[in-house]
Amino acid sequence: MNDLTPTREQRTAALEGMGCKRKRVEDIRFTQGKGSYVDDLKLPGMLHGDFVRSPHAHARVKSINSEAALKVPGVLAVITAETLKTVNLAWMPTLAGDVQMVLADGKVLFQNQEVAFVVATDRYAADDGINKVVVEYEPLPVLIDPFKAMDKDAPVLREDLAGKTSGAHGPRKHHNHIFEWTVGDKDLTDAAFRKAEVTIKEMISYHRTHPSPLETCQCVCSFDKIKGELTIWGTFQAPHVIRTVVSLIAKLPEQKIHVISPDIGGGFGNKVGAYPGYICAAVASIVTGKPVKWVEDRIENLTATSFARDYHMTAEIAATKEGKVTGLRVHVLADHGAFDACADPSKWPAGFFNIVTGSYDFPTAHLVVDGIYSNKAPGGVAYRCSFRVTEAAYCIERAMDILAQKLGIDPAELRLKNFVKPEQFPYHSALGWEYDSGDYHTAMRKMMETVEYAGLRKEQAEKRAAFKRGETREIMGIGVSFFTEIVGAGPSKNCDILGIAMFDSCEIRMHPTGAGIARVGSKSQGQGHETTWAQIIATEIGIPADNIMVEEGNTDTAPYGLGTYGSRSTPVAGAAIAMAARKIKAKAQMIAAYKLEVHEDDLEWDIDGFRVKGLPEKTMSMKDICWAAYNSVPPGMEPGLEAVSYYDPPNMTYPFGAYICVMDIDVDTGVYKVRRFYALDDCGTRINPMIIEGQVHGGLTEAFAIAMGQEIRYDEGGNVVTGSFMDFFMPTAVETPHWETDFTVTPSPHHPIGAKGVGESPNVGGVPAFSNAVNDAFSFLGSTHIQMPHDYWRNWKAAKALGAVAA
Ligand code: CDP
Numbered sequence: 024m025n026d027l028t029p030t031r032e033q034r035t036a037a038l039e040g041m042g043c044k045r046k047r048v049e050d051i052r053f054t055q056g057k058g059s060y061v062d063d064l065k066l067p068g069m070l071h072g073d074f075v076r077s078p079h080a081h082a083r084v085k086s087i088n089s090e091a092a093l094k095v096p097g098v099l100a101v102i103t104a105e106t107l108k109t110v111n112l113a114w115m116p117t118l119a120g121d122v123q124m125v126l127a128d129g130k131v132l133f134q135n136q137e138v139a140f141v142v143a144t145d146r147y148a149a150d151d152g153i154n155k156v157v158v159e160y161e162p163l164p165v166l167i168d169p170f171k172a173m174d175k176d177a178p179v180l181r182e183d184l185a186g187k188t189s190g191a192h193g194p195r196k197h198h199n200h201i202f203e204w205t206v207g208d209k210d211l212t213d214a215a216f217r218k219a220e221v222t223i224k225e226m227i228s229y230h231r232t233h234p235s236p237l238e239t240c241q242c243v244c245s246f247d248k249i250k251g252e253l254t255i256w257g258t259f260q261a262p263h264v265i266r267t268v269v270s271l272i273a274k275l276p277e278q279k280i281h282v283i284s285p286d287i288g289g290g291f292g293n294k295v296g297a298y299p300g301y302i303c304a305a306v307a308s309i310v311t312g313k314p315v316k317w318v319e320d321r322i323e324n325l326t327a328t329s330f331a332r333d334y335h336m337t338a339e340i341a342a343t344k345e346g347k348v349t350g351l352r353v354h355v356l357a358d359h360g361a362f363d364a365c366a367d368p369s370k371w372p373a374g375f376f377n378i379v380t381g382s383y384d385f386p387t388a389h390l391v392v393d394g395i396y397s398n399k400a401p402g403g404v405a406y407r408c409s410f411r412v413t414e415a416a417y418c419i420e421r422a423m424d425i426l427a428q429k430l431g432i433d434p435a436e437l438r439l440k441n442f443v444k445p446e447q448f449p450y451h452s453a454l455g456w457e458y459d460s461g462d463y464h465t466a467m468r469k470m471m472e473t474v475e476y477a478g479l480r481k482e483q484a485e486k487r488a489a490f491k492r493g494e495t496r497e498i499m500g501i502g503v504s505f506f507t508e509i510v511g512a513g514p515s516k517n518c519d520i521l522g523i524a525m526f527d528s529c530e531i532r533m534h535p536t537g538a539g540i541a542r543v544g545s546k547s548q549g550q551g552h553e554t555t556w557a558q559i560i561a562t563e564i565g566i567p568a569d570n571i572m573v574e575e576g577n578t579d580t581a582p583y584g585l586g587t588y589g590s591r592s593t594p595v596a597g598a599a600i601a602m603a604a605r606k607i608k609a610k611a612q613m614i615a616a617y618k619l620e621v622h623e624d625d626l627e628w629d630i631d632g633f634r635v636k637g638l639p640e641k642t643m644s645m646k647d648i649c650w651a652a653y654n655s656v657p658p659g660m661e662p663g664l665e666a667v668s669y670y671d672p673p674n675m676t677y678p679f680g681a682y683i684c685v686m687d688i689d690v691d692t693g694v695y696k697v698r699r700f701y702a703l704d705d706c707g708t709r710i711n712p713m714i715i716e717g718q719v720h721g722g723l724t725e726a727f728a729i730a731m732g733q734e735i736r737y738d739e740g741g742n743v744v745t746g747s748f749m750d751f752f753m754p755t756a757v758e759t760p761h762w763e764t765d766f767t768v769t770p771s772p773h774h775p776i777g778a779k780g781v782g783e784s785p786n787v788g789g790v791p792a793f794s795n796a797v798n799d800a801f802s803f804l805g806s807t808h809i810q811m812p813h814d815y816w817r818n819w820k821a822a823k824a825l826g827a828v829a830a
Pocket of ligand 1: 550551552555556587588589590591592593594706707708709710711712714715718778779780781782783
């Protein structure tokens with residue numbers, strides 16, 4: 024070896040593989056304004072569509088008159104439910120097994136529901152046309168409060184379901200009931216409660232909120248009448264599923280549908296489902312023979328295109344006097360809005376909410392979820408969380424704090440006492456999951472040491488004494504949260520969407536010069552897949568990440584995948600990438616053996632190529648193998664170096680984390696100051712620590728928004744009162760607290776590279792940390808539970824109700 028021969032460290036560093044803080048390659052175009060989004064697309068002769076929407080939350084549609092609209096210069100067509108009926112598309116199936124109106128058919132069921140679609144030569148003409156469509160409504164009684172949905176005299180919302188005593192998920196108990204889902208052992212759980220020394224019971228609401236990505240939902244549909252082909256560019260988190268759905272409902276052959284998701288400006292679950300805009304733009308294009316663009320505005324996105332949460336969870340814990348939990352009972356009232364359009368795997372009407380036992384060793388548990396209809400927008404998307412997991416984490420983390428308060432035990436100590444122990448993994452939870460791996464005690468203790476937890480509690484005691492003496496008007500809250508996520512849907516035995524198993528895929532093609540392209544079934548919405556997927560391949564096959572181009576989102580070129588949501592990309596697509604790379608490596612080994620004139624078994628892998636065992640100078644680099652793959656493969660072997668993998672994971676992955684929030688609240692104004700927020704995450708093997716940190720920062724900011732103010736709120740008449748960013752809390756850098764991040768590494772035993780997902784974790788763990796901090800502060804004044812969101816006004820009201828505000 025001479026001085027110029029790179030060292031092993033230099034060879035490893037040159038790959039920029041896993042563990043490297045590689046800079047995001049996609050940012051080169053994003054930071055220069057060179058991203059390519061749906062609204063950047065301008066096709067010759069392109070038309071624009073926009074919706075007439077209902078001002079009422081519940082009303083009969085007596086008539087729709089389009090005459091005046093059609094006279095507006097530029098307006099070409101007004102599509103209504105009657106038009107759609109001629110092509111059998113007035114209603115569409117939802118992912119949850121329900122049906123949903125595409126355009127109002129006889130009645131409207133939520134404010135801003137789509138009533139008619141105006142097609143015009145430009146967006147302004149379409150808007151002018153909307154204002155000229157005359158719709159006659161007959162208002163009906165409105166149902167907003169989920170607790171009144173199953174009252175005897177509650178208004179009948181879904182007249183189309185009249186007489187249907189069962190739905191996609193079993194029997195219906197009431198005309199506004201969708202499903203009842205039960206998990207766990209009722210008898211054993213009831214017995215645990217009968218024997219319990221201590222019990223707690225609390226109704227814990229997770230309010231309705233919205234993912235509100237920077238870029239709203241949009242599409243361009245272009246039907247080629249000659250070829251009979253439909254091309255759809257759209258903001259789709261799952262383009263292949265969209266292609267299949269379009270094929271099924273529009274009865275077009277799947278090979279004649281091309282779905283392309285270009286750059287996407289954030290998804291957070293909002294861009295998983297199929298919306299009326301997609302159907303109407305496609306129909307309009309088929310009818311006019313021209314491309315049709317539909318782009319939502321912000322108010323439409325917030326009020327009509329999906330929502331998240333709206334779960335009302337009554338949690339009960341049974342425990343011993345010493346604080347050992349013995350049973351968990353949870354009932355959920357799940358408000359799904361006007362149609363059940365939740366984006367969950369088919370068999371899971373309440374997603375993976377049965378992860379509600381959290382990180383604790385509950386010997387027994389029982390869960391009942393009742394889904395109901397209301398006059399609110401449909402959706403129920405996985406907003407930065409795996410299906411309904413953030414609701415479950417919030418429920419159990421609040422309940423554990425309430426138990427700690429009742430027992431007078433420190434909340435962190437109570438958690439340590441009840442954690443699943445490292446030796447119990449794989450751990451079978453009382454509600455049916457098999458947790459793959461975890462080391463909760465180490466994570467919790469690391470968090471407690473880093474923030475000097477004991478010191479914080481001492482300071483809090485001193486502040487409380489000072490408050491009592493009238494020396495301060497601030498109360499201090501310490502919010503501990505420890506969450507277990509469940510991500511990576513999923514094993515095909517458990518999870519499907521419309522009957523398609525939830526696997527994912529990767530195809531790698533290595534070119535002769537040692538560069539390659541990887542096409543993946545996932546679809547980044549800003550998570551940095553182009554950067555990290557290349558890092559996995561770099562480590563696996565010893566080709567620098569810079570030499571691997573990653574492509575996602577085009578159904579014509581990418582292998583079939585189920586898309587990106589619920590942090591499934593790394594657990595499922597990430598695994599497919601590693602497996603495809605290993606197939607490349609296996610063929611490469613045969614080629615190297617042939618070229619080096621040894622048996623394959625005499626070769627060993629060494630960073631970026633193979634070397635002959637015992638003869639370290641006899642090597643062949645992966646780059647050279649790529650060249651050989653195109654000119655001198657062993658006799659009988661096909662030339663080329665390509666592989667594809669469809670990966671069906673054997674289990675989900677279970678990331679976890681320990682978070683803490685320290686907050687001061689002024690009781691006279693309700694103003695809070697987040698003094699410190701520390702987040703320790705364990706997502707197994709870390710592919711790119713810098714991207715992980717970015718994911719955690721983003722997720723924590725969303726958690727902060729949700730816990731401290733963000734809400735889709737309705738008045739009694741069903742009007743959305745937080746329908747724009749004037750009222751819907753969207754934090755900027757000014758309000759956002761400083762985040763401290765940390766980690767432990769507990770690899771997933773079944774994932775090829777040991778990685779678990781991370782993108783959702785900070786939202787899942789962050790919300791309970793904030794809420795526990797507020798509740799911990801107010802517990803000192805005698806309160807048990809204050810519902811989110813904890814904005815200044817509500818904090819002030821809570822302080823007043825607890826008698827802490829001067830008259
Ligand atoms: O499905 P989604 O991409 O939203 O979530 P994810 O699998 O949690 O990945 C989010 C980003 O973090 C991706 O760019 C991953 O490659 C990266 N990540 C990582 O670097 N290491 C992990 N163990 C998990 C995710």
